Amino acid sequence: MKRIIIFTLLSCVTLWAMAENRKYQLVILTKDGSKATYDLRLKPKITFDESNLVVTVNKIPTVYPMNQTVRFFYETAPGINGDANDDGSVDIADAVCVVNHVVGKDTPAFNINAADANGDGEVDIADAVHIVNYVVGKIDQLAPQRDMEQTDPE
Numbered sequence: 136m137k138r139i140i141i142f143t144l145l146s147c148v149t150l151w152a153m154a155e156n157r158k159y160q161l162v163i164l165t166k167d168g169s170k171a172t173y174d175l176r177l178k179p180k181i182t183f184d185e186s187n188l189v190v191t192v193n194k195i196p197t198v199y200p201m202n203q204t205v206r207f208f209y210e211t212a213p214g215i216n217g218d219a220n221d222d223g224s225v226d227i228a229d230a231v232c233v234v235n236h237v238v239g240k241d242t243p244a245f246n247i248n249a250a251d252a253n254g255d256g257e258v259d260i261a262d263a264v265h266i267v268n269y270v271v272g273k274i275d276q277l278a279p280q281r282d283m284e285q286t287d288p289e
């Protein structure tokens with residue numbers, strides 16, 4: 136009975152998170168200190184059997200024995216910097232998206248925080264170049280994502 140209640144609660148949280156269209160992830164913590172995360176946009180499904188918690192993504196189940204699982208919860212997923220079109224991955228389409236934004240073209244999905252790939256506080260063509268360099272492997276890392284909405288606009 137308790138498990139059913141937990142499951143129902145989790146389902147509600149999942150639906151709410153999806154409805155908000157925010158990036159959330161399911162986190163599973165285990166006794167050995169390992170942490171597994173699942174992007175909610177991949178719709179991880181939680182089920183329980185006798186002694187296991189089972190997370191299924193794309194029909195592939197991962198089994199977490201209950202006695203080894205410390206807890207599981209949802210948290211805000213860290214933003215992916217460079218993911219300007221907000222589809223969950225950084226690729227050449229993000230560079231195109233930044234260019235389109237810079238030249239004033241319509242960009243249906245645009246994450247301004249992620250678009251500032253070089254982290255200088257502005258979204259410009261340099262960010263598109265930065266994303267391309269990252270995608271082709273010229274640079275290993277994109278700048279940590281900052282929240283442009285909270286930046287003082289001077």
Ligand SMILES: [Ca+2]
Binds near residue numbers: 218220223
């Ligand atoms: Ca993307």
Ligand SMILES: [Ca+2]
Binds near residue numbers: 252258259
């Ligand atoms: Ca920038």
